[in-house]
Amino acid sequence: MTAVIVNEPRSAAGPETARGTYRAAVASEWTKLRSVRSTVWSLVVTIAITVGLGALLCAAVVARWDRLDPIERLRFDATGRSLAGIFLAQLAIGVLGVLVIGSEYTTGSIRTTFAATPRRKTVVAAKATVLAAVAFVVGAIGCFAAFGIGQVILQGKHVGVSLGDTNVLRAVFGGAIYLTAVALIGFSLATIIRRTPGAIAALFAIVLVLPILSNALPSPWDNNVAKLLPATAGESLFSTRAAPDILTATHAVIVLAVWVVATFAVALISVSRRDS
Amino acid sequence: MIRAEGLTKRYGSTLAVDHLDFEIQPGVVTGFLGPNGAGKTTTMRMILGLDAPTAGTVTVNGRSYVDIPFPLHEVGALLEAKALHPSRSAYNHLLSLAQSNRISRQRVDVVIDMVGLADVAGRPVGKYSLGMGQRLGIAAALLGDPPILMFDEPVNGLDPEGILWIRNLLKSLALEGRTIFLSSHLMSEMAQTADELLVVGRGRLIAADSVANVVGSGQGTVRVETPHLDELAAILRARGATVTYVDNALEVHGLDARTVGDAAFENRIVVHELVRQRESLEDAYFRLTDASVDFHAAALPELAGDRR
The missing domain is CATH 3.40.50.300 (P-loop containing nucleotide triphosphate hydrolases)
Structure with missing residues (x-):
């Protein structure tokens, strides 16, 4: 991100000033983010859904456990199940990502922002920094809480796992990383589309609709295409299961990173080329 | 700057x-x-x-x-x-x-x-x-x-x-x-x-x-009030002025106040009021932008009269 700012083509001043404007913009964006109610709500809802839905799904497994056949029991992923609330919670954090810049385009305050900081790429980078930090912290809180509560429930059938078990810590942090990635993708889409509803629709299409469509493809295309989608990558990141049909953690991180970087790059190009 | x-x-x-x-x-x-x-x-x-x-x-x-x-x-x-x-x-x-x-x-x-x-x-x-x-x-x-x-x-x-x-x-x-x-x-x-x-x-x-x-940069006008509007208007027009009726008075373009007063006196026309009107910024603005207004409010003469 720093490289992007230093290479800012329109700036006449040196890298020292570039860092100064970036730091100032980060402070400004943090104030903006914390001072609107929608932020607080998105974050509360993200945690509540991650924890609440995870607990519900764990309780459902406990209730059915005695009727599961041995193969199902063998393949049961206690970590992944307790984190499954992420599938819904990603929408709340994704909407926050969209709103971080979408609300400025909707209200017209983006012009006040750009008049105060004419280096638009710096503004976009600062917004993304603050958003990523908040999304990761909140995502981590949600995932650790969901994991803890989920395992307590699963322990009712003695199938809970602990953070020290193989791949568990990676999976819990993986959930936070996935939520951060969804927030950033939403942010970039809103920067490109410049409309809140359009950006939300685009984000939901990517994380919800594309996985369903890819399932409709004939084999083996369904699996190959699905592996390139952020939702599938996220799922393999926050489960501890290893199987040929899902990505390894490293590949999952790469897929997510490509989505985040590609949409962010388009956002940077788009914001500096257009009138605001 | x-x-x-x-x-x-x-x-x-x-x-x-x-x-x-x-x-x-x-x-x-x-x-x-x-x-x-x-x-x-x-x-x-x-x-x-x-x-x-x-x-x-x-x-x-x-x-x-x-x-x-x-x-x-x-x-x-x-x-x-x-x-x-x-x-x-x-x-x-x-x-x-x-x-x-x-x-x-x-x-x-x-x-x-x-x-x-x-x-x-x-x-x-x-x-x-x-x-x-x-x-x-x-x-x-x-x-x-x-x-x-x-x-x-x-x-x-x-x-x-x-x-x-x-x-x-x-x-x-x-x-x-x-x-x-x-x-x-x-x-x-x-x-x-x-x-x-x-x-x-x-x-x-x-x-x-x-x-x-x-x-x-624009010319001012002279406002003259008299009971004999038509008579005075004809005399001033004969001397080359453009005259418009505004309320119970005449607004004279193209002659100064002294000439208007002299003309009325020579023709024994009673004058109740004779005022030299400087062009307002509003008048100047309309004069300058008249040709360049995108959407003219057509046929609203009474509004045009209200400009001053």
């Missing part, structure tokens, strides 16, 4: 700003006049680097606005007062702007006091009236204590009290030696506050001069 050279903006087939050349001098109040759609807002946006010119350049103190790292210290601008996140408080709105330009929190409190929003600064701006929104926009413009201030239609939609407040504020800011560039379509405001005028129509520069010169 703000300097535009060949400044041009084209939106599709519409030429919003057409080769504008101007200089806005420091320490002077410059009024930016023109009918709606003349390109005033577009010009201001290009000054602030929000819209990129199709051709030409505009600089602030010798450099392009987008090259100023912390521009609020050089230019304060009020473009759209209500372009705010409705659930953010005025204080946090100003604080975020201040932080982006390394301005202290103390200064935020100072400008809040200056515009009289101290009691409501913690409230969400969505609950603000138009006048309060305008005050907040002005507070934002003053944050960096800039030598140049730019206001787009600052009195738009304000009540008389708000208009008076802005008028006094502009005067005191001008007395401090700041450069003020304000657009308005309210002539009375301009006549009261501006020293210099930039008049635009259809994106082109029509006049750039002092208010006194713009007003003085």
Whole structure:
């Protein structure tokens, strides 16, 4: 991100000033983010859904456990199940990502922002920094809480796992990383589309609709295409299961990173080329 | 100083700003006049680097606005007062702007006091009236204590009290030696506050001069009241004047007051009132922009008569 700012083509001043404007913009964006109610709500809802839905799904497994056949029991992923609330919670954090810049385009305050900081790429980078930090912290809180509560429930059938078990810590942090990635993708889409509803629709299409469509493809295309989608990558990141049909953690991180970087790059190009 | 050279903006087939050349001098109040759609807002946006010119350049103190790292210290601008996140408080709105330009929190409190929003600064701006929104926009413009201030239609939609407040504020800011560039379509405001005028129509520069010169460039008229309107009108027309009936009087173009009085005396016509009328800024404005108004309100003679 720093490289992007230093290479800012329109700036006449040196890298020292570039860092100064970036730091100032980060402070400004943090104030903006914390001072609107929608932020607080998105974050509360993200945690509540991650924890609440995870607990519900764990309780459902406990209730059915005695009727599961041995193969199902063998393949049961206690970590992944307790984190499954992420599938819904990603929408709340994704909407926050969209709103971080979408609300400025909707209200017209983006012009006040750009008049105060004419280096638009710096503004976009600062917004993304603050958003990523908040999304990761909140995502981590949600995932650790969901994991803890989920395992307590699963322990009712003695199938809970602990953070020290193989791949568990990676999976819990993986959930936070996935939520951060969804927030950033939403942010970039809103920067490109410049409309809140359009950006939300685009984000939901990517994380919800594309996985369903890819399932409709004939084999083996369904699996190959699905592996390139952020939702599938996220799922393999926050489960501890290893199987040929899902990505390894490293590949999952790469897929997510490509989505985040590609949409962010388009956002940077788009914001500096257009009138605001 | 703000300097535009060949400044041009084209939106599709519409030429919003057409080769504008101007200089806005420091320490002077410059009024930016023109009918709606003349390109005033577009010009201001290009000054602030929000819209990129199709051709030409505009600089602030010798450099392009987008090259100023912390521009609020050089230019304060009020473009759209209500372009705010409705659930953010005025204080946090100003604080975020201040932080982006390394301005202290103390200064935020100072400008809040200056515009009289101290009691409501913690409230969400969505609950603000138009006048309060305008005050907040002005507070934002003053944050960096800039030598140049730019206001787009600052009195738009304000009540008389708000208009008076802005008028006094502009005067005191001008007395401090700041450069003020304000657009308005309210002539009375301009006549009261501006020293210099930039008049635009259809994106082109029509006049750039002092208010006194713009007003003085047109001929004045003479208003004469008499019980014998038709008789006197015929006599004055015979001497080459253009005469129009206004209420119970004649308005005479092309003759001075002395000639009109002499003509009435020579023909033994009683005159109840004889007034020399200087052209108002409004008259001058309409004379200058007449050819360039995009949408004429056709066939409304009574409104045209109300202009003065």
